[in-house]
Amino acid sequence: MQLENQPLSLQLDAILVVDDSTVQRAHTVGLCRELGVGVIYEAGNGVEALEMLVQLPIPPNVLVIDLEMPGMDGVELIQQLAQRSVHVPLIVASSRESALISSVETMVQALGMQVLAALQKPLNLPQLAAALQRYGRSQAARPSRKEATFGVEELRTALEANGIVPYYQPKVDVRTGVIKGVEALARWPQADGSMIPPDRFIPMAEQHGLIHALTMQIAEQACGQIARWNKHGLRLSVAINLSPILLDSTNFVGEAAELLEHHALGADQVVWEITESSVVANLGAALGILARLRLKGFGLSIDDYGTGFSSMQQLARIPFTELKIDRSFVNGAAERHHLRVILQSALDMANRLSLITVAEGVETVEDWKLLQDFGCTLGQGYLIAKPMPGDELPIWLRKHTQHLRALREGRLHDKSDGLS
Incomplete structure (x- = not known):
């Protein structure tokens, strides 16, 4: 300060x-x-x-x-x-x-x-x-170079060349600070070293019929990375974002199962993240796909919980295993009474439903301590680590082992002292 x-x-x-x-x-x-x-x-x-x-x-x-x-x-x-x-x-x-x-x-x-x-x-x-x-x-933090411009053909070419890659953001146990899993986040690297963020190319992929190829490409790479970590004794789960468009695909469940078989993974190592508004359009088909994914042992996470209008209804009718609380209810909750009340209520409800809870957007030690007090399961955010390429995660783990005790005891001073 x-x-x-x-x-x-x-x-x-x-x-x-x-x-x-x-x-x-x-x-x-x-x-x-x-x-x-x-x-x-x-x-x-x-x-x-x-x-x-x-x-x-x-x-x-x-x-x-x-x-x-x-x-x-x-x-x-x-x-x-x-x-x-x-x-x-x-x-x-x-x-x-x-x-x-x-x-x-x-x-x-x-x-x-x-x-x-x-x-x-x-x-x-x-x-x-x-x-x-x-x-x-x-x-x-403002980039010094111009933002990359691209169209659907450039995106299609990037997909054909496996040019969209997953970065992995750790999810750690709030009580111990120990890593339990990662979220796979799509990134599009450019030749000049810049990175096109997903909010720029995912809507285009959904609009032009490329989201299936994009999702399966990220899932294939993520499952391969999890398998490599398994061989080195690092057993983690990976969360992969599932576009609502794929909840109409009759082939998706089979393709997801084939990924597990190909990489010799257990279904419990893959969690599909669905935003709470995803299943509204075609409820019958969506519920069928989600139920089949659970039957095969995959985890299901309701992402960005609390940002829509149908949260309670979705929890009642979908077999979720995980509740992911949106960063807008986490970041700054230690300083704002009404956010604390909402956060604690969501965590209490999830715990009573025996759901794993994940808090997004953890950036301060004060919010981390609050999550510990409220019984949250996992934390994710810049206090812990930024998203990184898969081969950097073991290096990050070795480098930051000494910080786990400080994180567990809430002794880090700010996010510059964290595990990022």
Whole structure:
């Protein structure tokens, strides 16, 4: 954490503080000065802020916005910024209840804007420093080269050449820190060393009839990797994402079983992850395929639990073995009461149903400790490890064995000390 009177090493030129309270605004400005921010603008309301943004000689890198203001409140100001395509990272601040602040944070994200922090007032130095450091990290993480452009033919060629590969993100026992399994995540490496993320090519694969080939290619490579780890005494399970489109395929169950036979794997080493909205379109066919997968011994995981509207209904009618809680209910739960309540309720229910529970998006020790207290089975996230190629995982295990005790006892200080 940054110490007082030490400037932050950020690509930060200016900040605009929007708050109708003169006292609170002066307090925030003072904190910014302590953190070494050179140019600090002040606005007493939303209308004034919008007028300033088109006139300022140095545009602000970050806006600190109070929510409760007369005239144009902070929510309306944020909506106006989105309508005018002013996508400046935001710090939302309010003295109102945390549930309201969290709701506004979700709204900002839904509008496609970046929110660095959603904080209760009065602000303090560590909170503001952490938020501005997130801005610095986001700027440093921006790729220097242009994003790769591609079409369906390039994707088809990549599939024919086995150019889509799985990266593996460890899933570890929350009580012990010991690795129990991995999730296989599709990646498309480029010749220049860049990587096309799955959210760019998977929708295209689904739209153009390539998702079956993509899924089976990832599954084939993942099962081969699990078999190689087995031979070296590292027995793990692998979770593979299953597109809802394949829940209409009459051949899929047979193909999945053939993969096990080819690689001499037990069905308990493969878990198919299904998003909770996947089976709505063709319920009869989907339930038949999922039931047959369970009959053959495969695990079934309900992915992104809590993000849709049919979670309870899906749990009641599908033979899931695992419940995977979406990162939006995990990340920051230690600091937000309503998230803690939802998280604990989901874990309690899953435990009563004898389901394995997996928490996604674990990034802080505080959230890790909370998962331990709530009886979560497995954790996955950057506190533990980033996704990696299969041949790097044994190296990662040897290198980070010494961290397992610290992780188990919750003694890691932040994600930079973790197993990534």
